[in-house]
Amino acid sequence: GGVILDVLEIKQYLEENYSFSTLHDCSEDDSNSQFLVQNRAIQVFDFDEIKVNEVKQRCFPSYTSLTSPDTLFFDKNNHLKLIEFKNSYSSDVKKPAVRIKCYEALILLKTRFDFKEYDKITYILVDKGPKSNRRPSTHAFLGGRCPRELKILKQEFPNLEVECYQSKEFDKRCYSILNVPTDSWKKASDRTDL
Numbered sequence: 743g744g745v746i747l748d749v750l751e752i753k754q755y756l757e758e759n760y761s762f763s764t765l766h767d768c769s770e771d772d773s774n775s776q777f778l779v780q781n782r783a784i785q786v787f788d789f790d791e792i793k794v795n796e797v798k799q800r801c802f803p804s805y806t807s808l809t810s811p812d813t814l815f816f817d818k819n820n821h822l823k824l825i826e827f828k829n830s831y832s833s834d835v836k837k838p839a840v841r842i843k844c845y846e847a848l849i850l851l852k853t854r855f856d857f858k859e860y861d862k863i864t865y866i867l868v869d870k871g872p873k874s875n876r877r878p879s880t881h882a883f884l885g886g887r888c889p890r891e892l893k894i895l896k897q898e899f900p901n902l903e904v905e906c907y908q909s910k911e912f913d914k915r916c917y918s919i920l921n922v923p924t925d926s927w928k929k930a931s932d933r934t935d936l
Contacts (some may be wrong), residue, residue, distance in 0.1 A: 866907065
């Protein structure tokens with residue numbers, strides 16, 4: 743066991759050791775250079791980078807593949823939000839794969855930072871929405887606050903909540919969905935790192 747860090751300490755550690763990315767960049771579908779989200783102002787962490795540096799090299803050097811959501815973010819109450827972007831229709835999203843990403847991300851954070859006092863964790867899935875004009879409520883992840891696909895996660899992480907959004911809706915409402923701290927983004931025109 744390492745030092746037990748609370749969420750604020752993890753946030754501070756990441757800010758000192760990693761540069762920020764944007765929702766836009768993290769939402770890229772590498773296979774065809776499409777971006778699910780256009781927002782370039784909100785600063786987030788690229789989970790893949792953290793996973794490789796913090797966990798693969800330090801804790802599991804022999805593991806070839808560990809999965810994780812695309813993005814890690816702390817909202818204005820310092821609640822942890824994990825975001826997975828899927829450039830596919832809701833019905834084509836492979837549920838076990840999405841569940842494993844969340845589970846492994848939480849295990850990785852626990853392994854690396856031994857964090858116990860986490861408060862609320864929100865796992866957000868952003869995809870293209872329903873294929874036809876079927877009601878979005880047909881999304882296999884929804885149905886109650888914790889869809890049955892993710893019930894197993896609630897056993898270990900009782901404060902986990904799951905939310906799903908279509909990319910267009912997420913794009914429009916990302917400030918409120920993510921409960922963005924006002925100091926974590928600046929007008930894009932003020933930023934030099936874009």
